Every structure is written in C-alpha cells, then in structure tokens.
Amino acid sequence: xxxKRKTADLKKRMREAIKxxxxxxxxxxxxxxxxxxxxxxxxxxxAKSFHEYDLFVEHAGRDFDMDKKYLPGDGVITGTGTISGHxxxxxxxxxxxxxxxxGWAHAKKITKIMDHAMKLKVPIIGINDxxxxxxxxxxxxxxxxxxIFYRNTQASGVIPQISVILGPCAGGAVYSPALTDxxxxxxxxxxxxxxxxxxxxxxxGEEISMEELGGARVHSExxxxxxxxxxxxxxxxDQIKQLISFIPWNNEKKAATFPKKPPKTKQYNIDEIxxxxxxxxYDVRDVIRAVSDDSEFFEVQELFAANIVIGFGRISGxxxxxxxxxxxxxxxxxxxxxxxxxxxxxxxxxxxxIPIVTMVDLPGYLPGIDQEHAxxxxxxxxxxYAYSEATVPKITVIMRKAYGGxxxxxxxxxLRADFVAAWPTAEIAVMGPEGAANIxxxxxxxNAENPDDMRKQKIKEYKEKFANPYVAAAYGxxxxxxxxxxxxxxxxxxxxxxxxxxEVGPKKKHGVPxx
Amino acid sequence: MEDTSDKQVENKKLSYKTLLIENIKYRTLLTEKYKRKKPWxxxxxxxxxxxxxxxIKQIYIKPRKRVKEGDKLLVLExxxxxNDIVAPINGTIKTINVKVGDRVAKNxxxxxxx
Numbered sequence: 001x002x003x004k005r006k007t008a009d010l011k012k013r014m015r016e017a018i019k020x021x022x023x024x025x026x027x028x029x030x031x032x033x034x035x036x037x038x039x040x041x042x043x044x045x046x047a048k049s050f051h052e053y054d055l056f057v058e059h060a061g062r063d064f065d066m067d068k069k070y071l072p073g074d075g076v077i078t079g080t081g082t083i084s085g086h087x088x089x090x091x092x093x094x095x096x097x098x099x100x101x102x103g104w105a106h107a108k109k110i111t112k113i114m115d116h117a118m119k120l121k122v123p124i125i126g127i128n129d130x131x132x133x134x135x136x137x138x139x140x141x142x143x144x145x146x147x148i149f150y151r152n153t154q155a156s157g158v159i160p161q162i163s164v165i166l167g168p169c170a171g172g173a174v175y176s177p178a179l180t181d182x183x184x185x186x187x188x189x190x191x192x193x194x195x196x197x198x199x200x201x202x203x204x205g206e207e208i209s210m211e212e213l214g215g216a217r218v219h220s221e222x223x224x225x226x227x228x229x230x231x232x233x234x235x236x237x238d239q240i241k242q243l244i245s246f247i248p249w250n251n252e253k254k255a256a257t258f259p260k261k262p263p264k265t266k267q268y269n270i271d272e273i274x275x276x277x278x279x280x281x282y283d284v285r286d287v288i289r290a291v292s293d294d295s296e297f298f299e300v301q302e303l304f305a306a307n308i309v310i311g312f313g314r315i316s317g318x319x320x321x322x323x324x325x326x327x328x329x330x331x332x333x334x335x336x337x338x339x340x341x342x343x344x345x346x347x348x349x350x351x352x353x354i355p356i357v358t359m360v361d362l363p364g365y366l367p368g369i370d371q372e373h374a375x376x377x378x379x380x381x382x383x384x385y386a387y388s389e390a391t392v393p394k395i396t397v398i399m400r401k402a403y404g405g406x407x408x409x410x411x412x413x414x415l416r417a418d419f420v421a422a423w424p425t426a427e428i429a430v431m432g433p434e435g436a437a438n439i440x441x442x443x444x445x446x447n448a449e450n451p452d453d454m455r456k457q458k459i460k461e462y463k464e465k466f467a468n469p470y471v472a473a474a475y476g477x478x479x480x481x482x483x484x485x486x487x488x489x490x491x492x493x494x495x496x497x498x499x500x501x502x503e504v505g506p507k508k509k510h511g512v513p514x515x
Numbered sequence: 516m517e518d519t520s521d522k523q524v525e526n527k528k529l530s531y532k533t534l535l536i537e538n539i540k541y542r543t544l545l546t547e548k549y550k551r552k553k554p555w556x557x558x559x560x561x562x563x564x565x566x567x568x569x570x571i572k573q574i575y576i577k578p579r580k581r582v583k584e585g586d587k588l589l590v591l592e593x594x595x596x597x598n599d600i601v602a603p604i605n606g607t608i609k610t611i612n613v614k615v616g617d618r619v620a621k622n623x624x625x626x627x628x629x
Contacts (some may be wrong), residue, residue, distance in 0.1 A: 203568060203594075204620060204621070205568070205618060205620060221547055221548070223547055252532055278539075279539060279540060279541050281542050327541070327543065328544055329544050329545070329546060330534060330545060330546060330549060331534045331543040333534075333536065337548070356584065363536040363539060363541060364537060366536070369555040370552050375556075403537070423553075428538070432537045432538065434538035434539050435537035
C-alpha cells in the first residue's frame, strides 16, 4: 500500500470517527437547542488551535453484545488548545454516542487529558453531557468515575478546573463538577441531580420536573452548586473566555497583566453610591466598579446567597478577587450560604495567587432558628478559617457598618489582613447602637421616669462615642481612615507594595477546616 | 447619564422589605431562598411521623394498646431496609393512620398517642 492509499485510509477512518453518533443523533441533539460536542470545543477554543487526541480509542465493553458495537471516540472528545492564547486541556462528552455514557475507555480518555493538564500545568475544561455510567460495563464504569474524582482532588489548587454542564449530568457523574473550581450552567440545557425525577416519583411519590429539581436556575440560585449562569451556550462560552482572562495557568503563576485603565467615574461616583444612614440599601457592586479598572467586575455566583458579592476585577492591570457584603440583599448579613460562598472563593484566590480585596458593610449574622439549625456556627467558621489561612495580599476597606462577629470575619487585622482602611462613615463596634445601648444602660433605661426618652438619649450617646472608625483606629486595628474617593489609590498602593509578600504558616500536612 | 435614570426606574420597581437585626430595621431585598423557608415547629411527642418515605410492611399494635418506650410499633421499609419503628414514649395508642402496604411520604403522620 502506498502513502496515498494509507492517507486515504486514515481520512476515511477519521471521517467515520468524527461523525460521532451519526446524523440522526446529531439532529436530535440540535432539535433541543444543543450544540454537538465538537462544535462546543471549537467555539470555546481559539480558531484552529484544537488538537485532538485519542480519536481512535475504542470502547472496552465485552458483555451484552457490546463487543459488536462501534462507538466513535467512545463518546468523548479530548485535546488541547488555546483560549485568547492561554493554553488549556479540554474534553467534551458526546451525547450522540451512546448517550455520552461513561465506560472504561471513555473515562481513560478523560483521565489521560487530566494527567496531561497536570503535567503541563494548564487549566482543564470538562464539558459534561452524559446519561451517566454505561451500565453494560458494570463496575468498570464506576472505576472510571472514581479515577476522575481522585484526579480532580489531586489537581485542586494546582491547576484551574472548569466544568461546563451542557446536558444531563446525573448520579455519580455530578461529583466531578462538584470537585472542580467553577461550574457553568445554561438555562434549559443543564440538568444535575443525584437521583432524578423518576426515582423520586417511584420512591417518594413526589412529582417534580428535571428543571425544577436540578435545572440551571436551581443550581445557581438555591443550591449554589453552579458559579456561572447563562441563557445560551454562546453566552456560556463567553463567560468561560472571560474567566480564563482573570485566572493564572496554575498555582505557581500569576494571572495575566492587562493595560491599566481608570474606572468610569462619571457612571460610578464613589461619593454618591453609599447612603450615610446605615439602614439604607445600595448596590455594593457599584462601589467595586468605582474602584476597578474600566469599572469591570466579573461576578461569580451572582444569584446564590446574593447577600455577599464575590468576583474578579482588576486593579492597575492585575487581577483581584473581591469579597463584599451586599446591603441590597438581606441587609448584607452573613449566613450559612453567604459564608460558604465567600469562604470557598477566598480559598480559590489564595490557591491561585490572586490578592483579596474585602469591602465591609454588614449588620452581623442573620438571626433565625433555621440558620442556627442549619449550622451557621460551622459554616460561619469557614470564613474565619479561609481568611486566616490565606497568605495572598489581603486588603480590607470598611465602608459603613462592621458590627460584632461580622467585623472580625470580614478580613479584619486580627485574621491578618495586610492593610485595613476605613471610611469616615465606618461604624466599628461590638454591636449596633440600638442593641448595645439597651444592654449597657439597661438599668438607667428601666429606672428612668421616661424609659423611651432615656433609651433614645443613650442610643445617641453610644452612637456619638462608638459608631465611628476612630475607636478602632486608636487601637491600630485599622491602618488609615480615608475618604471614599481615595479608595482606589489605597488599593493600588497596597497591592503594589505587597506584590512580593511571602508568608509561611506552621508546618502541617493540612488543617481540619469546618467542611 | 441615561444609565442612572434607568437604574432609578429599576430601583423603584424593587420591592424593599424590612429586616430586623439587633433592634435595627434595615431596608433591603430578600432572597428567594429566604422567602421559601418554612417556620420552625416544635416536635410533638404524641405524634409519630415517618422519618423517611417508604412502605408500611407490618403493624404490631392496635388502638388503645398501652406501649412502653422502645416497643416495636411497625415496620417501615425504605431504601431496601426494613426499619423497626419503636415507641418514643410510654403511652396508649390513640389512632393508627396507616395500614400494611401503604406508601407514606416523609413527615407523614403514622401513629398518634392518647
């Protein structure tokens, strides 16, 4: 056989494999508004950058007549490529081939590309669209999942791991995304659950649709399992590209530097965003936009626990992770979900050399039986743990209220913030004036001729004396009292001066965080 | 400038609520999850409810029977496991709300004590 014939043979084999599940199955995939696995990879990566591996891998099923079946690529496409020039490893499950089901060879392809990502020290992106374990392959399918979970865990904090849910991801399969850093979902396309609606109906007699049980909206708003919500696959791909621009390739690098750009101060005038009355709401994201380059803020988990805001921006061209109380929602309290959300983000930033900017304005913890019973002690402790453990530069700006435990938790000096600034509007105190006056002056109020007037007077006295930043400043718990308009300069300088920060904690295998 | 006016219009539509924390009333929005939370109820020892959804496989008692704490009352099969449901208190059975073969939901009332 000459080269020409051999080349023709290769081309024929490739054509066969690239067809995936064939035109019927592709038509079905498209009919429900989904792109094919290959289209997805090509839309995420830079043009002509995709290099595919293991196209000719064959499945390993031997029982139930599976040996007579040909499954192109065994239902998953793997390879490497670039996103805006940044190298990534990528895989996409192909629902058109045996429902994207995971068998031994399918898993082997995924673990191979994951191992590559670890060796090359580049991010791994996994696109999930699979009916689950390939039942015909029995325990080998389970082994495949286990091998993926193990690698997800080993890679955690070493290379960025991104999961994109573009179809069903059910049963054991959900645990790979859950172990990764960021989960992307698309409305109407993503479906994630441990037990599906049918099992729930049979066992419990409760009827619920897939969308209501584990759709994109549910995971973005209620469970917090996803980090980025979009309404189309194109929007989702844009979000992935944006995220990649903010994060480094691995834990030994810093994120790419961008040209410095001033904030859009006309649109976001920091002096006009915050009402001085601590009981009035405002959108804290406007404050972040007032200090970040080009007023850009890339929010993470926008819909989940919206009482705390987390996300990426740039200060002077460098990526910063923002954590900010959101007075617009639930008065910006800390609770089970918001502590959980912020703590994980802090750990992400710390793993990947991203400095953390904390913006503080909170009344404390959310009171409630449900909160106590849901373990707000344990979840709240996650924030203390994450901030205390983080060794990246930590800059804190106290804007308005910082009461009680909330003051400590929001990256105070006591948890080793490097720089803490407060605005003149800051109120740093053990609790709000109303509560404090009631306790401290209990007897005076009780024995007064007119208790209400006495209470009002005592609240006023307490407010004047303690509802300011100067008591904390007198102890050196805050480093500077600055005017709001100085905040950006404060951040630029603090981050520049701490760019070589190196802090080493006590030697240990690992801590025991309040998981 | 147009942006600000748009935002003001949007702000007007937001339905602010009041949240009381340490005697201070805050004007704020609520989350969907916060709105959905169920009020806490004190556990009634005289009402025995299903701790897991399942099927009633066997019933050992009849109404008006006196039982001691720990006595077997019924078998609730769930997740392929036959769970013995025992009396949480000493008392008399008032009503049995299920029969053998019934499928029960979580928190469904099974037995009431007098």
